[in-house]
Amino acid sequence: MAERVFITGMGMITAIGDTVAANLHSLRQQQSGLGYTRYLDTIYREVLPVAEVKHDDEALREMAGVPGQPQYTRTTLLGLIAMQEAWQQAGINDPLREPAGFINASTVGGMCDTERVYFDLIDPSKDGPFLQYIDTLDCADSTQRIADRMGFTGYITTISTACSSSANAIMYGARLIKQGLQRRVVCGGTEALTAFTLNGFNSLKNIDKQPCRPFDQQRNGLNLGEGAAYLVLESETLARENGSTILAELSGYCNSNEAFHPTAPSPEGDGAFAAMQQALAMSGRSIADVQYVNVHGTATLNNDVSEGKALQRLFGREVPPFSSTKPFTGHALAAAGAIEAIYSVLAIRQGIIFPNLHFSEQMEELQIVPETRLLEQQPVRTVISNSFGFGGNNASLVISKYEG
Amino acid sequence: MEELKKQLKAQIIEALNLQDIKPEDIEDNAPLFGEGLGLDSIDSLELMVLLERHYQIRVEDPREGRKILQSVQSMAEFIQSKQPA
Amino acid sequence: MxxxxxxxxxxxxxxxxxxxxxxxxxxxxxxxxxxxxxxxxxxxxxxxxxxxxxxxxxxxxxxxxxxxxxxxxxxxxxxxxxxxxxxxxxxxxxxxxxxxxxxxxxxxxxxxxxxxxxxxxxxxxxxxxxxxxxxxxxxxxxxxxxxxxxxxxxxxxxxxxxxxxxxxxxxxxxxxxxxxxxxxxxxxxxxxxxxxxxxxxxxxxxxxxxxxxxxARATAQSYARIAGLQLFYKPQPGFLAAALPAFLQQQGLSPRDIDLVLTGRNADSNYAHFYQQLEAPLPGACQLPFKHLCGEYETAGAFATWLAAHILKAQQAPRQWFPMVPAFPERVERILLYNHFFGEQHVLMLLERAGAHGG
The missing domain is CATH 3.40.47.10 (Thiolase/Chalcone synthase)
Incomplete structure (x- = not known):
């Protein structure tokens, strides 16, 4: 019998808060993190809203405990800060006692810092401290710096499947546990805003100049965000042995592929439907058991149509309350799946359903509308969290209340 | 107009790296997408880049783009409508 | 596993x-x-x-x-x-x-x-x-x-x-x-x-x-079986001395069961000491370096796996690629692969001839 996988610690930093508690507070206050960038060097500074973490790199270095060390990129710093909270919450003091794996997710590695010095890097006549950034461009850089700083001794790797990266990291960590290769794995992702990704999505004409409006007829694209989020996963055996506080159970997951187009989902949401359906089947829950869906809901024209259709196909007339929390955090790409997995745990533990901000008009293609109110005292026992990405990569997680 | 369409065809072939297709193979009114040249949504974004780089015309809304990019004819008409008479 | x-x-x-x-x-x-x-x-x-x-x-x-x-x-x-x-x-x-x-x-x-x-x-x-x-x-x-x-x-x-x-x-x-x-x-x-x-x-x-x-199933067409895989992140310089015998033991093997060693040796004097440790636990084993064929890159291990699979299936090595290797074993039942990337990520892999070992 495969081990059950429990969530025993969480840590995060986003535009709406530096900790899990601060995020919860902002969600309850319905306080969006969207605004104009203070730190990004781009001509879109006052044109395209982003959800930026409200500290400059130097302040983040202080928070992460590595002041004055420029080789820690913003990607790494955000990750370190979230990781330290996750360890603290899970009560991990001695990483040697139980080797922990670290499955990280990243879309563009240390691009945030590299892009500022790239043309000096390739210019032989230029020399200087920027050479410290040479090896920070790839995705492994932040993973290894975080792993080294914390003292991880188990499996260490990085996943990059665009916007579903950290959901896939969580899935991979859970599978390592289920097959007995590791008893504790910390999974999640980290993402810093970059001119590279901002221009990338803008070249796809996928960025709204207004705060994003998921599942709204007038939606016109996403807003990028940044942040990091990690979840500590433990096997049931370890959690019991260790007396861990069990926050929730990761009861199901599925990764499926659209096999349709490099960047667009299939119009009927085939991949999204398959991911949700199979993840739910694995969890042993039925559609009637789902009280909330934290949708991917990027507010791009395509995503919301296909994800909405998938919801209608799966739940029929009984679509549970669903919302996109991207109007709070922006789309934090590789970190999004882990951020929203933590929000799903919070929904269960706090009995709360988060509002889908900025919604006003039902989409003509759909019969459903997102939940726009903040609902408290809800009996939330099972949540589906969706993360879908380029390359047709769809990941759904099912997170359930721990009931023994 | 004829000159513009001819130029546009060459630019399309170059921008999209169309293989084994000459400007005269593209009919003015033939649909560029789906059946016609077999272009897709990424090509349509690249064609909007073409409009911006060569003709300084920016198409903001991808939905609007779809109408403009129906054919070489519709592209040429759009370009002309944007150019000072 | x-x-x-x-x-x-x-x-x-x-x-x-x-x-x-x-x-x-x-x-x-x-x-x-x-x-x-x-x-x-x-x-x-x-x-x-x-x-x-x-x-x-x-x-x-x-x-x-x-x-x-x-x-x-x-x-x-x-x-x-x-x-x-x-x-x-x-x-x-x-x-x-x-x-x-x-x-x-x-x-x-x-x-x-x-x-x-x-x-x-x-x-x-x-x-x-x-x-x-x-x-x-x-x-x-x-x-x-x-x-x-x-x-x-x-x-x-x-x-x-x-x-x-x-x-x-x-x-x-x-x-x-x-x-x-x-x-x-x-x-x-x-x-x-x-x-x-x-x-x-x-x-x-x-x-x-x-x-x-x-x-998971062998057929007559199988090239090889991947029988073991172990990863080491930033290990101590002398780690192989203990890690290699332990890896073999896990598979129920002794050093004598290894017919061929594919080594990621790349003439980089900064990290050559890791590869030199292969000699002691595997005395006399035939070593085939492969980086002169593919160069050094992050996923060079896939090239080595490809090479090992061909050798196990054909029961011969492309000898013309290895002028520096004087003699090849007659039979190749098992190949051990050891590779690392600039001293940080180290890999031990065991490949076996398909079908030869009850599989």
């Missing part, structure tokens, strides 16, 4: 003539520029022209290798597509960075951005194969391919009938220069065929795309 993992299909685009023809008859290709570049096939035979026109080099290499691998396996669409890459499509990343600067963030072509995404090759294979199941991409330097392999083995254990598992990396002049600034490559130009005669700081760069079709 208990699962049996058989290599059922294989394809490789590398600096050697590995894509088509009989590899045992192909000459050794070398270069003197400290960068071994791949020999690209004619992609038109594998990818329709209308799809090719937008694809960058890495995507063409990756997709073509994947298609050829599935053809070789005779298996249908895979139950999962799992890959590893250290750098993804480097040319696209470079191009988009330059476009942003050249066009001052305006009127940017989205294609290089889309293709720079690390899982772009995976997405493309999924579309081509109409494969709607599991799809994942690992991007962790010298563990990229190895975690793709580990993930695939987990999938086989979970019941996926077969996986398409691969690795790809490319090297550009520009990136080669960037990495030279932190001393990754030799400062003197070395002929790759004589690599091992030039111990000095740094090595030579390489690239390649290699795919495998993996299955």
């Amino acid at each position: 208990k699962v049996k993992c058989y290599i059922q299909g294989i394809a490789a685009i590398t600096p050697q003539h590995t894509f088509e023809g009989d590899i045992f008859a192909q000459p050794l290709e070398s270069c003197s520029s400290n960068l071994l570049s791949v020999r690209e096939p004619d992609y038109k035979a594998y990818i329709p022209a209308n799809s090719l026109r937008r694809m960058s080099r890495m995507l063409k290499m990756g997709l073509t290798t994947a298609i050829k691998c599935l053809q070789d396996s005779g298996l249908g669409a895979p139950g999962a597509i799992v890959t590893g890459t250290g750098k993804g499509s480097l040319q696209d990343t470079e191009r988009f960075l330059k476009d942003i600067r050249q066009y001052n963030e305006r009127a940017l072509n989205p294609t290089p951005f889309i293709q720079s995404t690390y899982n772009a090759v995976n997405g493309m294979i999924a579309v081509q194969q109409q494969c709607t199941t599991y799809n994942n991409t690992f991007v962790h330097r010298g563990f990229s391919f190895e975690h793709a392999l580990l993930d695939s083995m987990l999938l086989l254990q979970e019941g996926t009938p077969h996986t398409l598992t691969g690795a790809f990396d490319e090297m550009t002049e520009e990136h080669c220069y960037i990495k030279s600034r932190i001393g990754m490559w030799k400062t003197e130009k070395v002929n790759s065929a004589q690599l091992y005669e030039h111990p000095s700081p740094g090595t030579i760069a390489g690239e390649g795309a290699v795919f495998f079709a993996l299955s």
Whole structure:
């Protein structure tokens, strides 16, 4: 019998808060993190809203405990800060006692810092401290710096499947546990805003100049965000042995592929439907058991149509309350799946359903509308969290209340 | 107009790296997408880049783009409508 | 892990003539520029022209290798597509960075951005194969391919009938220069065929795309079985002395059971000490270095796995590629692979002849 996988610690930093508690507070206050960038060097500074973490790199270095060390990129710093909270919450003091794996997710590695010095890097006549950034461009850089700083001794790797990266990291960590290769794995992702990704999505004409409006007829694209989020996963055996506080159970997951187009989902949401359906089947829950869906809901024209259709196909007339929390955090790409997995745990533990901000008009293609109110005292026992990405990569997680 | 369409065809072939297709193979009114040249949504974004780089015309809304990019004819008409008479 | 993992299909685009023809008859290709570049096939035979026109080099290499691998396996669409890459499509990343600067963030072509995404090759294979199941991409330097392999083995254990598992990396002049600034490559130009005669700081760069079709069931067509895999992150300098015997013991083997050792030796004097530790626990074992064939890159381990699989199936090595190796064993039942990437990610892998050991 495969081990059950429990969530025993969480840590995060986003535009709406530096900790899990601060995020919860902002969600309850319905306080969006969207605004104009203070730190990004781009001509879109006052044109395209982003959800930026409200500290400059130097302040983040202080928070992460590595002041004055420029080789820690913003990607790494955000990750370190979230990781330290996750360890603290899970009560991990001695990483040697139980080797922990670290499955990280990243879309563009240390691009945030590299892009500022790239043309000096390739210019032989230029020399200087920027050479410290040479090896920070790839995705492994932040993973290894975080792993080294914390003292991880188990499996260490990085996943990059665009916007579903950290959901896939969580899935991979859970599978390592289920097959007995590791008893504790910390999974999640980290993402810093970059001119590279901002221009990338803008070249796809996928960025709204207004705060994003998921599942709204007038939606016109996403807003990028940044942040990091990690979840500590433990096997049931370890959690019991260790007396861990069990926050929730990761009861199901599925990764499926659209096999349709490099960047667009299939119009009927085939991949999204398959991911949700199979993840739910694995969890042993039925559609009637789902009280909330934290949708991917990027507010791009395509995503919301296909994800909405998938919801209608799966739940029929009984679509549970669903919302996109991207109007709070922006789309934090590789970190999004882990951020929203933590929000799903919070929904269960706090009995709360988060509002889908900025919604006003039902989409003509759909019969459903997102939940726009903040609902408290809800009996939330099972949540589906969706993360879908380029390359047709769809990941759904099912997170359930721990009931023994 | 004829000159513009001819130029546009060459630019399309170059921008999209169309293989084994000459400007005269593209009919003015033939649909560029789906059946016609077999272009897709990424090509349509690249064609909007073409409009911006060569003709300084920016198409903001991808939905609007779809109408403009129906054919070489519709592209040429759009370009002309944007150019000072 | 208990699962049996058989290599059922294989394809490789590398600096050697590995894509088509009989590899045992192909000459050794070398270069003197400290960068071994791949020999690209004619992609038109594998990818329709209308799809090719937008694809960058890495995507063409990756997709073509994947298609050829599935053809070789005779298996249908895979139950999962799992890959590893250290750098993804480097040319696209470079191009988009330059476009942003050249066009001052305006009127940017989205294609290089889309293709720079690390899982772009995976997405493309999924579309081509109409494969709607599991799809994942690992991007962790010298563990990229190895975690793709580990993930695939987990999938086989979970019941996926077969996986398409691969690795790809490319090297550009520009990136080669960037990495030279932190001393990754030799400062003197070395002929790759004589690599091992030039111990000095740094090595030579390489690239390649290699795919495998993996299955839990052996057939007459199986190349080899991947019997063991262990990863070590930043281990102590002397770790192999204990780790290697322990690894073999886990498989119920003794050093005498290893017929051939594939070693990632690359004449980089900064990290040569790791490879020197292979001698003591495996006295007298025939060692085959492979970096003079493919150069050093994040997923070079996939090239070594490809080589091992061919040797185990054919029961011979492409000897012309190894003028520096005086004698080869008569029979090859088991191959041990040891490789690391600049001293950080270390890998031990055991490959066995398929079918020979009750499997």
